[in-house]
Amino acid sequence: MNDILIMILSTLGAIFILIASFGVFKMPDFYSRLSVTIKAATLGIGCILIAAVLYFSDFSVTTKAIAIMFFLLITSPVAGFLISKVAYMTGTKLWKHSLMDELKDDLEKESNKQSKTEKEN
Amino acid sequence: MLQNFLLNILLTFVWVALTGQLDYANFLFGYTMGFFILWMVNRSIRANTEYFYRVPKIFAFIFLFFYDLLKANFEVMKDVVTPNYNMKPGIVKYEMDAKTDFEITMLANMIALTPGTVVIDLSKDKKFMYIHVMYLTNKEEFKITLSNRIERKLLEILR
Amino acid sequence: MTVEDYIAYVVMPIICLAVFFIILRFIKGPQVVDRVVALDLLITVGVAFITLFSIVVNNPMFLEEAMIMALIAFLSTVAFSYYIFKRKRDE
Structure with a gap:
């Protein structure tokens, strides 16, 4: 019973990771690639860690698994936020079928205001 | 708020020390039991129930x-x-x-x-x-x- | 069929296929940021692979490596994004 549960969980986690990596390969633009990757991989690693906890069924292993999950949940959004901001600042384009871009309008407004004040000075 | 939380943790450790079983199920059980006991004790005091x-x-x-x-x-x-x-x-x-x-x-x-x-x-x-x-x-x-x-x-x- | 055999012959090849796709994106990536995201995902998949390996060899010692990798995985992304941002500003 325990063995079957471990098999199912590890397979599920591997499939989540496979889908995340296939998403990285397939998606057309940078931002959708970023939003596919980080979380699907986190979910897959969660499944595999639960499988490891069930396999060893030990106090120290459970603590380590919780620590790994905690570190990943805390750090991966920070990395995603930083890299998406830098990508936007360095001029990565959105997908060609995108609906709206409200950040671009605001940045243009701000730069217009700045150039106006520079002219007045 | 903080006082209730610390009391709850203390009750959990007392439970774990008394039973002598060091695993997660026992910690969770002690925490839940301490939570409900503190709730019952504090129910009459209005300012203390936020936790x-x-x-x-x-x-x-x-x-x-x-x-x-x-x-x-x-x-x-x-x-x-x-x-x-x-x-x-x-x-x-x-x-x-x-x-x-x-x-x-x-x-x-x-x-x-x-x-x-x-x-x-x-x-x-x-x-x-x-x-x-x-x-x-x-x-x-x-x-x-x-x-x-x-x-x-x-x-x-x-x- | 034991759990160790199942993981070694069924689950680990799936992870290897995932690594193959990520490396394709890493080679292809039109910009530096795409490559940085691929590298970040590669380290995250490495954590999963180490966990599976510790099940296969039946030794929980390897989970510590996975913990350290999960801790420092995001540092490379932060360093790369800082570098790209600085290079852009200096131009």
Whole structure:
């Protein structure tokens, strides 16, 4: 019973990771690639860690698994936020079928205001 | 609030020390029992009951968050596996209710962990957040669900 | 069929296929930021691979490596994004 549960969980986690990596390969633009990757991989690693906890069924292993999950949940959004901001600042384009871009309008407004004040000075 | 939490932890350790079984199930059992005992003792004092409503809210929020995570993951998965794209991406400007830096950080973490949404930038006065959304059927509807489902519940816990 | 055999012959090849796709994106990526995201995902998949390996050899010692990798995985992304941002500003 325990063995079957471990098999199912590890397979599920591997499939989540496979889908995340296939998403990285397939998606057309940078931002959708970023939003596919980080979380699907986190979910897959969660499944595999639960499988490891069930396999060893030990106090120290459970603590380590919780620590790994905690570190990943805390750090991966920070990395995603930083890299998406830098990508936007360095001029990565959105997908060609995108609906709206409200950040671009605001940045243009701000730069217009700045150039106006520079002219007045 | 803090006093009740420390008492609860103390009761948990007393339970674990008395039973002598050092595993997670025993810790959880001791914590739950201490929680209910403290609740019963403190029920008559009105000012002290805030802690006992906050803890269930935190657990409800965690469960809701994992449900959202799974649901959004399957949505993205469908788009990855099928050959054509049916996504409608766009960057939305969202006005936050969160004020302090800690609240903004937690909100950005929550938004980043649900698939399909990525926080791109904050405005300089820390009032607006620019979010890249993958499935943008209706802008107003997206803003309302975000503020009702995630932000209001998060702020209820943190404040 | 034991759990160790199942993981070694069924689950680990799936992870290897995932690594193959990520490396394709790493080679192809039109910009530097695409490559940085691929590298970040590669380290995250490495954590999963180490966990599976610790099940196969039946030794929980390897989980410590996975913990350290999960801790420092995001540092490379932060360093790369800082570098790209600085290079852009200096131009």
